[in-house]
Amino acid sequence: MTKSIKDDVLLRLKTIKGHIAGIEKMVEEDKGCSNILLQIAAVRASLEKVGLSIINEHAEQCFLANEDGKITYEELQSVVDLLVKFLK
Numbered sequence: 001m002t003k004s005i006k007d008d009v010l011l012r013l014k015t016i017k018g019h020i021a022g023i024e025k026m027v028e029e030d031k032g033c034s035n036i037l038l039q040i041a042a043v044r045a046s047l048e049k050v051g052l053s054i055i056n057e058h059a060e061q062c063f064l065a066n067e068d069g070k071i072t073y074e075e076l077q078s079v080v081d082l083l084v085k086f087l088k
Contacts, residue, residue: 001054005053005057012050013050015046016043019039019042019043020043022039023039023040026039051086055079055083055086058079058082059079062078063075
C-alpha cells in the first residue's frame, strides 16, 4: 500500500472511530433511534469507502506489477475473490 493511500485509510479509520464513539454516547444519552441509525448508516458508508479504496489499491498493485502489461487469470481471480469477500 502506498504511503498516501495508507495515510488516507488511517485518517478515515480514525474518523470512523470518532463517529462510533459518538454513537456510543448517543445510546448512553438515550437519543432517538432515527438519529442513531442515521449515524450508523454514515459509519457503514465510510467503512465501505475505506474498503473500496483498499481493494482499488490492491488491484492496481496486482495489475501494474506485470511488466508485460498482461494480467493472469490468477491475478484477476485474486482481486475478484477479495471483492466478493468484502461484499459479503
